[in-house]
Amino acid sequence: MIGQDARLSSEKVYLSDVEIHLQSPIANAEDLRARVLFHAVLSDTLLIGDSQALNTPLFRALVSSQEAGRMGVRSDLEPLLSSGRIRVACRDGKTLTAVREDQQRRHVKNMPGAAYAELLDGMTRAHAFSYRLDAVSAAFKAGVVRLLEARRRGTDGQTRATFDAALDFVKEQEPLYFAAVKDWEESFRAESSGSAEVVLALAIVDRAAGESYREALPHVLQAGTAAPRVVDLPSTAATRTALKYTTLPGSLLDGFLLGRLPVEVYLEATEQPSRSVLVRELGLLRRGGQPDLPRLMEAMTEFSRWMQDAFVRAFRNTDERARAVLNGNRNLMRFGISQDSLTGALGAGLDVPTADAEEEYLDLRVVDRGVSAVDGAADIGELDARQMRQRVITGAYAG
Structure with missing residues (x-):
């Protein structure tokens, strides 16, 4: 049993799934909600860019019921935004209202109305994260x-x-x-x-x-990147499996269930000691450090089982469709630790290997790519591109 004295790391993870300019497998607002909350629960501080928070219609639907219209998605991210679980990175210390006004002068596409910018400002101002444009x-x-x-x-x-x-x-x-x-x-x-x-x-x-x-803002923020599977991961030919556990409940990666889970359950999940350990140890992996592998495996096992129980409690009397999917889900989740045979670098993977192509499962890969930031960035402020490494955590659909 994971102890109550678990401590969180302070690592930042930038969510590029929200990026409107990026080709991705995101299908609708409920799909995006699943990804946002999935990464929020598996990272300490989840960052979203100001342009992305303003100009992505699907994300706006998750914040405002007026923006959602008839999408049929939960517009319930406010508790995570106002508490700082999800933080918006704002350029040069500006408010989102000011950013929107700048965009209006430049005729930026997909720009929201002033009311939405003001609403989001109210939710995020206390925990806004500044960067230099x-x-x-x-x-x-x-x-x-x-x-x-x-x-x-x-x-x-x-x-x-x-x-x-x-x-x-x-x-x-x-x-x-x-x-x-x-x-x-x-x-x-x-x-x-x-x-x-x-x-x-x-x-x-x-x-x-x-x-x-997609990479510029997380480089400057010195943050890991949560992205669809469009990045180059280490070749499987150069990796070996160090540890593997194959009998975990698969609901944690079920995109349909994640998209419908009430935000209150996510808030409860962030308070679990096993989740705290999981975040800390995955953070060490992303930074190229040496995690406590037995403790990481124990935390993943305990947290995935807690989440399975949470799904059962949440859908038992409230959501017939979700309950049917949950009851019919017999696929098991696999969690493994891999090691690059050439460099010794560790990575973690989480997937449902038996899933059908039609099933909406996410998967997860956590690696330290060991790639320098873009050339020329070392002369900007305090960012040293020669020392900064690009930490990657991906969450694309399996297959």
Whole structure:
């Protein structure tokens, strides 16, 4: 039994699942809610960017019933936002209302009304997390340049010309905005020959901008990244399984059940001693440290069983559909610790290996990628890119 004296780490995890510019498997607001709360319960401080909190319609639906309209999703994140379990990272210490006004002047797409920004300000102001916009902008620009220069090597013809034009545009922009890259892509496509080479090269430009945009803010925040499975994880050929437990209840990863679980249950879950140990030990993994592996396995076992009981209590008399899914769920969850055979770095994995393709299970991979931050960021404020490592925690659908 995990003791009551468990202590939380203070690590930050940035939730890029909310990122509207990123291709992801998120289908609807209930799906996003499952991911937000899943990562909130498995990390100490979950961070969401100001633009993401403002300009992502699905996230707005989780905060405001007016924004949700007829989506049929619980608009109940307020307790997690107001308590600081989920914190919004705001540029240069501004309020969300001020950020929205800046966006209005720049004609940013998907911008909310003033009432929503004020509502979110009221929920998050006491726990707002400040970052420097110039640092994020510089990291974003440096990342796009680095990725495009890498892809340009060895190319020729129209592919090379497209990359050259993109790099010229990006390097001229100060600051560089994601929307500006998108506008440039549309303009270049309209004025080009429309050949297959150009179309494919522009798709690479778009992916480079999206990847750098997703990574820039967590780099500057020195936070781990919770992301869909679009990142490069260590090759399975170079890893070995150190520990594995295969008979855990699978409901913790059931996206349908997670999306419908009342927020009060999540709040209760964050107070469990086993959850505190789990967060701390996973945080050590994300930072490249050495966790207490037996204690980590014990905490995962105890917490997953607590969550199973919580699902039963929550749905017993209130949600017939969820109860039917829970009762019909016989899949077991697997939790394992892997080690890179070359570097010795540890990682953790959580999945439901027997799930059907039709089932809505999340999975989890926690690794320290050991990758330097984007080039050029070391000159920005106190961020040292040569020492900063990108911690990754992913939560994509299995398969």
